[in-house]
Each structure stands twice: as structure tokens, then as C-alpha cells.
Amino acid sequence: MPDILIIGGGLAGMAAAAALVSGGNRVTLLESRPRLGGRASSFVDQTTGTTIDNCQHVNLGCCTNFRHFCDVTGISDSLRTEPSMTFIGTNRRGPDLYFRLFPNSILAPLQPSFRTHLLCASPLPAPLHLLPSFARLSYLTWYDKWRLAWGLKALAHRKIAGSNEIMSDWLRRHRQTPNTIQRVWQVVLVSALSESLDRIAVKDARKVFVDAFLANRHGWELQIPTAPLDTLYTQRVATWLRGQGTDVRPLAGVSRICMENDRATGVELRDGRILLADEIILAVPSFSVAALLPEHVAALPVIQGLKELEWAPISSVHLWFDRPIMPLPHATLVDRLSQWVFDREVADAPGGEVANYYQVVISASRELEGREQSDIIRDVVNELTEIWPMAQGARLINGRVVTEHKACLSMLPQNESLRPGSQSPIANVSFAGDWTATGWPSTMEGAVRSGYLAAENVAQHLGQPKRFVQPDLPVSWLARVLLGI
Ligand SMILES: Cc1cc2nc3c(=O)[nH]c(=O)nc-3n(C[C@H](O)[C@H](O)[C@H](O)COP(=O)(O)OP(=O)(O)OC[C@H]3O[C@@H](n4cnc5c(N)ncnc54)[C@H](O)[C@@H]3O)c2cc1C
Incomplete structure (x- = not known):
């Protein structure tokens, strides 16, 4: 043997x-x-004495080999598939009716200047399944949405699958608006590839959008470990x-x-x-x-x-509050330092307290280099308080920042x-x-x-050739016809 x-x-x-x-x-x-x-x-956090993850890890439906590994080893039951991806952006249209009626209500889930957008699949076949969700994004104008649609169509085409152009140059060449760059391209790509747009090759950006959002209606589905x-x-x-x-x-x-x-x-x-x-x-x-x-x-x-080989850093901000601060299991924040927030539910805190534990993820976090932990924590907590009324008055019991300097390959x-x-x-x-x-x-x-x-x-x-790599999700016929994937 x-x-x-x-x-x-x-x-x-x-x-x-x-x-x-x-x-x-x-x-x-x-x-x-x-x-x-x-x-x-x-790792064991010295202050709380509890074991915490170095950073929240998530995967998408297009990660067929990771999912296969979880199935084979029997850990899939500890991964929760989210029914939607939640984006929080500024509210261009002004306060919702609720805020017009009750402008100072602490029962409101969000401050009036923010709005929640749920990204989830409609019954339409891929690549149109997410179109209704994108169309509802209130932080983009109709012109932004039109430019974005053209940008996505150009990016999807198989002729650029090997392009080594830098993404920020490509976006300029394809006349993407500042709004789409900052609120869509950057939000998606920095989270998925842990790099800034000036350090991402077009072929890798294409892979993210094609595999996760365009080729198959299950590619975008977000899984979070429980x-x-x-x-x-x-x-x-x-x-x-x-x-x-x-x-x-x-x-x-x-x-x-x-x-x-x-x-x-x-x-x-x-x-x-x-x-x-x-x-x-x-x-x-x-x-x-x-x-x-x-x-x-x-x-x-x-x-x-x-x-x-060059690597990119990821920082995670771990926060323990004395009460819940947001009504969602996860949220992607648009136009903020904090990119993703995850509710990790209750956990032990220093002094034997039981706390509500949250993790905030900041990918490609070079801008945090040299900053004091307390400074970063303050800015992140301020952002969360600015968005969710229920965070106001919450007491921060403990906070820490963990940065992995070589988190992902650029x-x-x-x-x-x-x-x-x-x-x-x-x-x-x-x-x-x-x-x-x-x-x-x-x-x-x-x-x-x-x-x-x-x-x-x-x-x-060993003379026993075998295939272990799992196939990608199939590309829908309509994605082939419309986008040439
Ligand atoms: C903060 C952070 C957040 C991330 N978030 C996500 C995410 O949400 N989704 C996602 O898909 N990916 C994410 N990633 C990336 C993902 O974690 C990595 O791509 C993946 O875990 C890499 O696995 P690996 O086995 O290739 O390498 P590693 O995880 O680096 O494993 C290498 C192992 O080798 C061991 N080792 C080293 N030297 C020796 C030696 N001499 N003898 C024996 N053992 C040795 C190390 O201790 C280590 O356990 C994230 C990464 C980080 C750091």
C-alpha cells in the first residue's frame, strides 16, 4: 500500500x-x-477566553468543489444557505413612508437615509434571474443601471476570458459611471477577490461575474458556516x-x-x-x-x-455588544469602510457576560495599515450606529481587529x-x-x-488515474445565447 x-x-x-x-x-x-x-x-481570544474565527468565511453556489468537499466530509449541515444577499445603501429616493409618518421611531430597522436591498433570484432563467433585484437598487440612477448592463454584457463575452488588462482601466474604457464603479463593481469584486480594482485582472473579474451572477441561477447563493x-x-x-x-x-x-x-x-x-x-x-x-x-x-x-507572488490583506473587526445591534443575519454595506457585517449570535464576553457578537469584514484593507485598533473599532461602530437605530445606546463590551496580511493572492x-x-x-x-x-x-x-x-x-x-475535480455549474442556454459565455 x-x-x-x-x-x-x-x-x-x-x-x-x-x-x-x-x-x-x-x-x-x-x-x-x-x-x-x-x-x-x-484561535483563542485572550480577552474573552473564547475560540473565535480568524475571519468570517463564506462561499457561493459556484464553489462546486468546496461544496463537494463539505458533502463528502459530512459538514454541509453546518453551512446555512441565505435566502438572499442583503445590501444596505444610501436612499436616493428619500425616507420610506414609515419614516415620513414616524421620523424618530426607534422601531425602524434602518435610519431614514439608508435602504435595504435584497438580492435574490426571480423565476427568470439565468442570466436574467437577478435582473429585477438589480433594477430595484435605489443607490443607482437608471443611467447607471443601463451602463452597468452594457458593462456586464461586455465583460461576460468569452473573447475576454484571457484578458490581462487591469480592471480599473477596463471600467474607464467601458464608460462605467462613478456610481456603478463604487457601488457595484468595487463592492462585488473587492469582497470576492480581496483586492482593489487597480490590482485585479479583467479575466478574474469576469470569472466572478460570470460564475456567480450570470451563468447559472444558483451561482450567487451565499453559504455561511453556522x-x-x-x-x-x-x-x-x-x-x-x-x-x-x-x-x-x-x-x-x-x-x-x-x-x-x-x-x-x-x-x-x-x-x-x-x-x-x-x-x-x-x-x-x-x-x-x-x-x-x-x-x-x-x-x-x-x-x-x-x-x-503578491498577497492582499483582509481585516476582521470583532465586536461584542450588550444587545443586538442589527435585525439581519448578514449585510453588505455600500460606500462604507465596513464591507460585510455578520451576526455571529450570542457569545461569551469578558467578565462572564453573555454578549451579541458581530464580525465586520474589510477586504484589501491596506488603508488600515498603521492605524490604532481603537480608531478602527470606533469608525466601524459609528458606521453601524449610523445605519441601525437599534445600535444606538448599545454598549460595546469588547472589540478587536485581526488582520491577515497575506490573506489571499492578489x-x-x-x-x-x-x-x-x-x-x-x-x-x-x-x-x-x-x-x-x-x-x-x-x-x-x-x-x-x-x-x-x-x-x-x-x-x-501511482498508476490509478482518477478524476476528483468536480464540474462547474452548467451555463444556462439563455446565457450562452445572450452573452456568448
Ligand atoms: C481573513 C481571511 C478571510 C478569508 N475569507 C474567505 C472567504 O470568505 N471565502 C473564501 O472562499 N476564502 C476566504 N479566504 C481565503 C481562504 O481562507 C484561503 O484561500 C484558503 O483557506 C487557503 O487554503 P490552503 O490550504 O491553500 O492554505 P492554508 O490555509 O494557508 O494552509 C496551509 C497549512 O500549512 C500549514 N503549514 C505551513 N508550514 C508547514 C510545515 N512546515 N509543516 C506542516 N504544516 C505546515 C499551515 O499551518 C496551514 O495550516 C480568506 C482568507 C483569510 C486569511
């Missing part, structure tokens, strides 16, 4: 293990930290993997890959132990790869190129050419990770795809 070692217990490593364990292989998953999940994981990431991965997936026969070893950091005659023979752990292997999958972040390889391999251009054209495939320069070592060339941005879906691709590579080496 072949021995397969997987280094790195993030989503890429877990997905590779889930795929390979079913093929009668002896699979060992080595993770340096005490927890699985990597960048999608939890349990902490630690429960999903360190507990449930690890238990499932062990049940299938995988040897899951947390606190097993690898210090190097051992070689003999140009083939890997195994790994040395940080405590000096040697583990032998027939096949190895290296599922660590790109910036940790070179240090694990022998010098002559680390010197190769493909490995040196990994050092040039979707820059120069990055794309540096992403290697799953075959490493060593014959029996495969690469996995959201930084490999999966055709997807660096997301949970990209990470799971990379794990499945690495598993396919290993299966090929």
Missing part, C-alpha cells in the same frame, strides 16, 4: 487527504499548528478523515523534504523524526515552500518565482504566470494550495480544487 504524506492541514491538504484516502492508500496529514484549517481557522471553523475542520473533518483511515497529526511541523537520487524519500519533522513516503503533497503557503526543498530545487526559477496578471501547476520539479512531490494554477482565485474553492488536482496527480503517479 503506497504511503502518501500531505504537508499542511489547510483546505488544500484536507481536500487532498479526503480524495486519496478512498483509494486504498496510507495517507498521513501533517500540520504544524494544533488546529486544522490554516487560513480558515479559529459553527466555528475550528469545529468544522479541527473536530469534524479531522474525525471523518481519521474514520476513513487517515493519520491526522497536528503539531507535526515538517522541516525538510528528504531526497535520494532526485526522488523524495520522506520528510524530517521539526523534532528530528523521519517519516518515509512514496508520494508527497506540499500543501503549505507558497512562501513556505522553498525552505522545505533541497537547495538545488529551491534555486529553480519556478520556486524562486513563488517569492514574487489577482494581478504578473501573479498568474508565477502560479505553478500541481507537479513540482521533484517527480514524486505535488503542489497544492490556493496559490497554485487552478484557474480560480485564491479562495476556499481554489484551495479545495488544488487539493483535488494534487490528488489526481498522485493517483496518476
Whole structure:
């Protein structure tokens, strides 16, 4: 029975293990930290003593491989599909009737200058299913909407699927209005790709809009975990993997890959132990790869190129209030510093209090660099109070800002050419990770795809070729006819 070692217990490593364990292989998953999940994981907050997620993670209906991984490992029951996506924008049309009648009511869900928009599918077939929701956006004029429709049609066409133009230039060239750029293109793309519009290639922007909003009526559906990431991965997936026969070893950091005659023979752990292997999958972040390889391999251009990959930061602001501050499970805020707010329900707070716990996500958060935590928290709380009357008077019990500086790979054209495939320069070592060339941005879906691709590579080496990567959602006939997707 072949021995397969997987280094790195993030989503890429877990997905590779889930795929390979079913093929009668002896699979060992080595993770340096005490927890699985990597960048999608939890940590113990010293102030509250509770385990919190590093950041809210969400996925969309178009993430077919991530969803497959959740189904296979049995954690899908801990993902809630939202019936709609909620956007909160300024109210161009003036206060609703309710506010005209009761201008000072604290029962109103929103302050009069804001309006809630629900994005959800109408019975129309894709790509028209979201049209009625977009048409109702009150923070765009009809001219904005018309320009947006033309922009989307131009972006969707398959002839630009390989375009390396920068998105901000493309938007200018396609005469998108400042309103559509700031309130639609930026809102969607910064959330999906964790980068600013001047650091996103058109082909990646196209992928987001086509896969999530245009090709299939289920692509946009938002899923939110209902349990902490630690429960999903360190507990449930690890238990499932062990049940299938995988040897899951947390606190097993690898210090190097051992070689003999140009083939890997195994790994040395940080405590000096040697583990032998027939096949190895290296599922660590790109910036940790070179240090694990022998010098002559680390010197190769493909490995040196990994050092040039550029990453984008994501910040999450964790807030514990003494009462509920918003009446929604999630909201996307338009024109604000806070991009997404998630109600994480009740949680323990310092001093044994029970609090209402919220997470605010700020992607591509370079503008926060160098700012005091208390400053950021104050600005975010002010924004929430400005929007929801019920937040006024709420006492902030605790707040903290967590920034992951290398959260996601920047979707820059120069990055794309540096992403290697799953075959490493060593014959029996495969690469996995959201930084490999999966055709997807660096997301949970990209990470799971990379794990499945690495598993396919290993299966090929072992003479048992098998397909693990799941197909995309089908493109609707009308999207093909109308948009040429
Ligand atoms: C703040 C934040 C928010 C995000 N939000 C979303 C979101 O909402 N939706 C989404 O789809 N994606 C999101 N992402 C991106 C997503 O988390 C990542 O794309 C994905 O988790 C990457 O998985 P990975 O397995 O490729 O890498 P990692 O998660 O980085 O896993 C690599 C693992 O290797 C381990 N390791 C490193 N060196 C060694 C060694 N020497 N020995 C053993 N183990 C080692 C690490 O400890 C780590 O566990 C977010 C990321 C961040 C940081």
C-alpha cells in the first residue's frame, strides 16, 4: 500500500487527504499548528477566553468543489444557505413612508437615509434571474443601471476570458459611471477577490461575474458556516478523515523534504523524526515552500518565482455588544469602510457576560495599515450606529481587529504566470494550495480544487488515474445565447 504524506492541514491538504484516502492508500496529514484549517481557522481570544474565527468565511453556489468537499466530509449541515444577499445603501429616493409618518421611531430597522436591498433570484432563467433585484437598487440612477448592463454584457463575452488588462482601466474604457464603479463593481469584486480594482485582472473579474451572477441561477447563493471553523475542520473533518483511515497529526511541523537520487524519500519533522513516503503533497503557503526543498530545487526559477507572488490583506473587526445591534443575519454595506457585517449570535464576553457578537469584514484593507485598533473599532461602530437605530445606546463590551496580511493572492496578471501547476520539479512531490494554477482565485474553492488536482496527480503517479475535480455549474442556454459565455 503506497504511503502518501500531505504537508499542511489547510483546505488544500484536507481536500487532498479526503480524495486519496478512498483509494486504498496510507495517507498521513501533517500540520504544524494544533488546529486544522490554516487560513480558515479559529484561535483563542485572550480577552474573552473564547475560540473565535480568524475571519468570517463564506462561499457561493459556484464553489462546486468546496461544496463537494463539505458533502463528502459530512459538514454541509453546518453551512446555512441565505435566502438572499442583503445590501444596505444610501436612499436616493428619500425616507420610506414609515419614516415620513414616524421620523424618530426607534422601531425602524434602518435610519431614514439608508435602504435595504435584497438580492435574490426571480423565476427568470439565468442570466436574467437577478435582473429585477438589480433594477430595484435605489443607490443607482437608471443611467447607471443601463451602463452597468452594457458593462456586464461586455465583460461576460468569452473573447475576454484571457484578458490581462487591469480592471480599473477596463471600467474607464467601458464608460462605467462613478456610481456603478463604487457601488457595484468595487463592492462585488473587492469582497470576492480581496483586492482593489487597480490590482485585479479583467479575466478574474469576469470569472466572478460570470460564475456567480450570470451563468447559472444558483451561482450567487451565499453559504455561511453556522459553527466555528475550528469545529468544522479541527473536530469534524479531522474525525471523518481519521474514520476513513487517515493519520491526522497536528503539531507535526515538517522541516525538510528528504531526497535520494532526485526522488523524495520522506520528510524530517521539526523534532528530528523521519517519516518515509512514496508520494508527497506540499500543501503549505507558497512562501513556505522553498525552505522545505533541497537547495538545488529551491534555486529553480519556478520556486524562486513563488517569492514574487503578491498577497492582499483582509481585516476582521470583532465586536461584542450588550444587545443586538442589527435585525439581519448578514449585510453588505455600500460606500462604507465596513464591507460585510455578520451576526455571529450570542457569545461569551469578558467578565462572564453573555454578549451579541458581530464580525465586520474589510477586504484589501491596506488603508488600515498603521492605524490604532481603537480608531478602527470606533469608525466601524459609528458606521453601524449610523445605519441601525437599534445600535444606538448599545454598549460595546469588547472589540478587536485581526488582520491577515497575506490573506489571499492578489489577482494581478504578473501573479498568474508565477502560479505553478500541481507537479513540482521533484517527480514524486505535488503542489497544492490556493496559490497554485487552478484557474480560480485564491479562495476556499481554489484551495479545495488544488487539493483535488494534487490528488489526481498522485493517483496518476501511482498508476490509478482518477478524476476528483468536480464540474462547474452548467451555463444556462439563455446565457450562452445572450452573452456568448
Ligand atoms: C481573513 C481571511 C478571510 C478569508 N475569507 C474567505 C472567504 O470568505 N471565502 C473564501 O472562499 N476564502 C476566504 N479566504 C481565503 C481562504 O481562507 C484561503 O484561500 C484558503 O483557506 C487557503 O487554503 P490552503 O490550504 O491553500 O492554505 P492554508 O490555509 O494557508 O494552509 C496551509 C497549512 O500549512 C500549514 N503549514 C505551513 N508550514 C508547514 C510545515 N512546515 N509543516 C506542516 N504544516 C505546515 C499551515 O499551518 C496551514 O495550516 C480568506 C482568507 C483569510 C486569511
